[in-house]
Amino acid sequence: MKPLNIIGRAQYQEIIIPFLSIVTALIIGAVIIYTTGANVYKSYQGLWQGAFGKPRAIAETFVITTPYILSGLAVAFGFKCGLFNIGVEGQLYAGAVSAAFIGYAVRGLPHFIHLPLAMLAGIVGGAVWGAIPGYLKAKTGGHEVINTIMMNHIMLKLTDYLVKNPMLDTQASIPRTPYIQETAYLPKLFPGFRLHWGIIIALAAVFLIYFILYKTTIGFEIRTVGYNQNAARYAGMNITKNFVLVMAVSGSLAGLAGANEVLGLNYTLPAAFISGYGFDAIAIALLAKSNPFAIIPSAILWASLRNGAGLMQVRAGISIDLINIMQAFVIMFIAAPKIVRWLYRIKEGKAKAEVVLTKGWGK
Amino acid sequence: MNNESLSLKGIVKVFPGVVANDHIDFSLGRGEIHTLLGENGAGKTTLMNILYGLYTPDEGEIRINGQKVQIKTPSDALSHGIGMVHQHFMLIPIMSVAENIILGKEIKKSGLLDRKKARNKIKELSQQYKFDLNPDDLVKDLPIGTQQRVEIIKALYREANILIMDEPTSVLTPQESEELFSILRSLKNEGKSIIFISHKLKEVLEVSDKITVLRNGKVIGSVEPDKTDEQQLAGMMVGRQVILKVDKNKMDRGAPILVVKDLSVNDQRGMKTVNNICFTVHEGEIFGVAGVQGNGQTELIQALTGLIPFQSGEVTIQNRKLSGENPREVTVLGTAHIPEDRQKYGLVLPYPVRDNLILCSYYGKPFSNHRILNFSFIAEKASRLLEEYNIKAPGIDTITDTLSGGNQQKTVVARELGREVKLLIASQPTRGLDVGSIEYIHKKIIETRDARCGVLLVSPELDEIMSLADTIGVIFKGQIIKTLNIEESTKEKLGLLMAGIYK
Numbered sequence: 001m002k003p004l005n006i007i008g009r010a011q012y013q014e015i016i017i018p019f020l021s022i023v024t025a026l027i028i029g030a031v032i033i034y035t036t037g038a039n040v041y042k043s044y045q046g047l048w049q050g051a052f053g054k055p056r057a058i059a060e061t062f063v064i065t066t067p068y069i070l071s072g073l074a075v076a077f078g079f080k081c082g083l084f085n086i087g088v089e090g091q092l093y094a095g096a097v098s099a100a101f102i103g104y105a106v107r108g109l110p111h112f113i114h115l116p117l118a119m120l121a122g123i124v125g126g127a128v129w130g131a132i133p134g135y136l137k138a139k140t141g142g143h144e145v146i147n148t149i150m151m152n153h154i155m156l157k158l159t160d161y162l163v164k165n166p167m168l169d170t171q172a173s174i175p176r177t178p179y180i181q182e183t184a185y186l187p188k189l190f191p192g193f194r195l196h197w198g199i200i201i202a203l204a205a206v207f208l209i210y211f212i213l214y215k216t217t218i219g220f221e222i223r224t225v226g227y228n229q230n231a232a233r234y235a236g237m238n239i240t241k242n243f244v245l246v247m248a249v250s251g252s253l254a255g256l257a258g259a260n261e262v263l264g265l266n267y268t269l270p271a272a273f274i275s276g277y278g279f280d281a282i283a284i285a286l287l288a289k290s291n292p293f294a295i296i297p298s299a300i301l302w303a304s305l306r307n308g309a310g311l312m313q314v315r316a317g318i319s320i321d322l323i324n325i326m327q328a329f330v331i332m333f334i335a336a337p338k339i340v341r342w343l344y345r346i347k348e349g350k351a352k353a354e355v356v357l358t359k360g361w362g363k
Numbered sequence: 364m365n366n367e368s369l370s371l372k373g374i375v376k377v378f379p380g381v382v383a384n385d386h387i388d389f390s391l392g393r394g395e396i397h398t399l400l401g402e403n404g405a406g407k408t409t410l411m412n413i414l415y416g417l418y419t420p421d422e423g424e425i426r427i428n429g430q431k432v433q434i435k436t437p438s439d440a441l442s443h444g445i446g447m448v449h450q451h452f453m454l455i456p457i458m459s460v461a462e463n464i465i466l467g468k469e470i471k472k473s474g475l476l477d478r479k480k481a482r483n484k485i486k487e488l489s490q491q492y493k494f495d496l497n498p499d500d501l502v503k504d505l506p507i508g509t510q511q512r513v514e515i516i517k518a519l520y521r522e523a524n525i526l527i528m529d530e531p532t533s534v535l536t537p538q539e540s541e542e543l544f545s546i547l548r549s550l551k552n553e554g555k556s557i558i559f560i561s562h563k564l565k566e567v568l569e570v571s572d573k574i575t576v577l578r579n580g581k582v583i584g585s586v587e588p589d590k591t592d593e594q595q596l597a598g599m600m601v602g603r604q605v606i607l608k609v610d611k612n613k614m615d616r617g618a619p620i621l622v623v624k625d626l627s628v629n630d631q632r633g634m635k636t637v638n639n640i641c642f643t644v645h646e647g648e649i650f651g652v653a654g655v656q657g658n659g660q661t662e663l664i665q666a667l668t669g670l671i672p673f674q675s676g677e678v679t680i681q682n683r684k685l686s687g688e689n690p691r692e693v694t695v696l697g698t699a700h701i702p703e704d705r706q707k708y709g710l711v712l713p714y715p716v717r718d719n720l721i722l723c724s725y726y727g728k729p730f731s732n733h734r735i736l737n738f739s740f741i742a743e744k745a746s747r748l749l750e751e752y753n754i755k756a757p758g759i760d761t762i763t764d765t766l767s768g769g770n771q772q773k774t775v776v777a778r779e780l781g782r783e784v785k786l787l788i789a790s791q792p793t794r795g796l797d798v799g800s801i802e803y804i805h806k807k808i809i810e811t812r813d814a815r816c817g818v819l820l821v822s823p824e825l826d827e828i829m830s831l832a833d834t835i836g837v838i839f840k841g842q843i844i845k846t847l848n849i850e851e852s853t854k855e856k857l858g859l860l861m862a863g864i865y866k
Binding site for chain 1: 735
């Protein structure tokens, strides 16, 4: 019976630390609100109602949850192989641009071909943009952190150029691409709400990624490389192949997130399209400890904070930047669990299966 | 020996879930070499870390020269005259002997280093104990045995009266060990006290004045070397009768399995560490490679198992030529590999035991089909291996990291020998293991040989090579300088060869 106890305890610890991190961040947030002279209760009430107060608020929260799940999953998938994909933002843009292009430029296809084609374009666009730094790491040892950051900059500028020049809708009053054909629309989930089928696709992606990671030999290799490259080589696994594969899949998830935004929400890609999803995704993956299923609540939390912040500002006059501060604290506590353990006097679990985040800069 | 320089009384140290030290009493006389003997996990290291100020005891007292003392940090330990010579040297290779010794306790003149005075001080110490050290030599140019002397002088320079030697002979040739023992004896004659930690029973009997055996955090007993023998000590360590001698039949040598011809291999820095090596391992033969660590053994094994590329030469396994740098190819040809560093190469520690047991076979049927893992088969196979190889784990889902070293190594052995193999490449297969596990793994290696496999065994422990191998090749500077049958090998002969002296 004893070993069971240990395992149960480890699982309990995996949940309790993130939970207490969030609680602590909320408490710190309350202290900050209080010291600025605002009403804590009103602020948090605003935050809650902004995120979940009305059906429309809930629907909006899940609209934001959709790209958060996919991009968080993208980062988490990289972590599983010991890779730190900071390039989700760029890959998301690559997916959005590709999907938008297929969405408006291809005409005369039926819905059941055009929509999947446009989504596929988004997936491929993201995959290519992710695979490039993966390939560079495999062949030259160039660190993926540096290269994905640079690929972000390239993609942001490239998107800006494309949308303002070859892809520009000359009739539009703001710089944006032409609207996509109706045959490429990702349908709404409920009439009257902006929430679209993207959320279902995102949830399906969670299951798919879980399946790949834990039920297939591909995932076994990826996780082995992530935990211990030497042992992976010893076992005859091809490390460089896994790097390219993981970065491509990670990029394709990000690309899908971008495609969803165009095909399900905006129906166009404006030049001023600013997502920030790709960077929040890192926090979401950290909070979820790279567990595919934990990405879902983690993404919902981030989305509700982002969605609820507006009403909090209106009701209590608190700057929405407070949300960023609280998110930063959550991540700090996740990254340094010792603080939380010390605060709440939680003993360290014995059987700890460490979460691999990323490898150092060596080699 | 009433003249006590150190006494530990009722030391207790509890870690979550384990009592590492359970009311330990230990007393060290002035001018005494006192050995602490015990298996891994017996509590030796914990006790020494308490003495060196790395841990604080939960209970108990430490007395030095009769005075009760508190040791909270290593510098407390130093100020009480306790010095430690670590198993892995704490030296900076590119600095000189003198610089290494004074580092952290520099002799200064008006705020600047007084090199001259430091050199003289070191020369003085070196002469006093007949160490034969030149303060200006760079540490990286010194042989291992001499580096160890630098470590000892470092402690003496800090005026240590009690020296803790942590497995000091594990990196030495038999001859170097002899030299170390004579140094220890001369230190003892100067009134220094020495705590000697080792698990090599022969040398413990040779060098100690007194032997204290620990088991499961408790003192089992103290004996004097002339009133005991290896058998009794091993029994005290393990808590049961131990068969020290490995029983085996005479070799029945068959066809060649592994043929290595003119193989050269570079290490990470591009230095040629394996130099045109040639040897053959046959069916039913254990070919032991004896040599001091760092003579190319690591690179040889890594090249043979496909982890690093060949520079030149040819390797054939079962008459198939290896293409090089392809571990999968080597595995598929029926090779089992017990790597030198099980935690670095052999295991994924955060994985459950089950996953480690399929690490080299997950990709083929029936472990997986069309890339989907077949969990029911995997669980069945893993449970079978767990039982067959006597791995003490609560279940196949136990995280490997939580197992003891011996059970981790058994996991590696179970995985490697649990499939069809024709060749076993084992590198230091019993490193850091307890006597019980060593016994078990030796038995398995012999069984593998008797099942008509070829075995290539690399180990720095000469005793291990001599008790297992049928043929011994001595490696020196990347070459097999001589191959002998076990019948014609003696420890002296091998010791000289290992130091590069032959003919």
